[in-house]
């Protein structure tokens with residue numbers, strides 16, 4: 001009997017899995033049609049909701065996945081987003097996932113990830129949250145900072161030696177290891193800057209920054225991002241009529257606004273859905289990134305940047 005069951009039912013179960021994983025052309029058609037019609041709220045229609053969920057699942061790892069999940073608010077992908085954040089918090093996909101978790105309004109899940117810290121992973125997740133720049137993100141971070149001192153910076157990190165212009169001059173005179181600096185870049189800067197072939201194009205490109213800024217100014221750009229904000233990269237906060245917040249760089253057409261966020265995800269919304277638009281005083285580049293680095297990491301990073309010409 002058992003043998004019969006396994007012979008007979010196993011292939012069926014297996015086929016079931018195969019079918020569940022495959023995107024049916026019908027699901028794809030439904031999602032494409034809804035997108036064309038700007039119908040992103042599918043909560044009232046089980047058939048649409050199912051199609052969107054199956055389609056989103058099939059798009060994991062593909063281009064456009066994060067935008068899809070964000071646009072249709074696909075709650076069912078939350079576990080996958082959190083998995084991406086935890087798997088490699090220093091990667092670009094994690095930065096995008098964090099943005100989408102905030103857009104879904106499920107940031108309480110991130111505070112549970114932070115609560116498992118302090119540790120390198122929790123610190124890295126806190127860095128990603130500092131990219132988001134919405135009031136909710138700031139609040140979450142404040143709570144985290146109040147409870148934790150960055151663990152990778154036990155006492156004698158970069159901030160202590162950066163109190164005066166002489167300190168910066170001293171640091172600029174040092175020679176670091178550019179190869180190791182590249183790894184620092186991939187950890188802290190990757191989600192917003194492109195340097196040669198690595199990184200995401202969100203803030204200004206840094207492929208030739210070594211020809212533009214001397215080491216001392218590179219240090220200042222990192223340590224005091226608010227000292228001078230590059231034209232064309234000013235940040236805006238948007239509040240939608242549904243009560244969600246977005247922060248990033250805005251481009252607009254007659255009827256729509258597109259907000260591009262750190263990590264490179266963008267979201268387009270109808271102007272009629274915008275309740276409030278506020279220009280940010282501060283840079284979109286988070287202050288205090290260097291606080292999570294050691295002094296050596298900062299010197300190596302500056303060496304790497306100085307060599308980009």
Ligand code: HEC
Nearest residue numbers: 131188189192203204221228229230233262283284285289
């Ligand atoms: C969350 C996104 C974000 C992260 C992370 C980030 N930056 Fe930036 N950065 C920006 C934005 C946006 C600007 C432009 C606005 C400004 O000037 O403040 C900028 C400006 C700069 C500039 C000035 C560029 C110029 O052409 O004058 C430098 C240099 C720079 N960043 C280096 C870094 C380095 C190094 C790191 C990593 C330690 C880093 N940034 C991390 C968003 C980011």
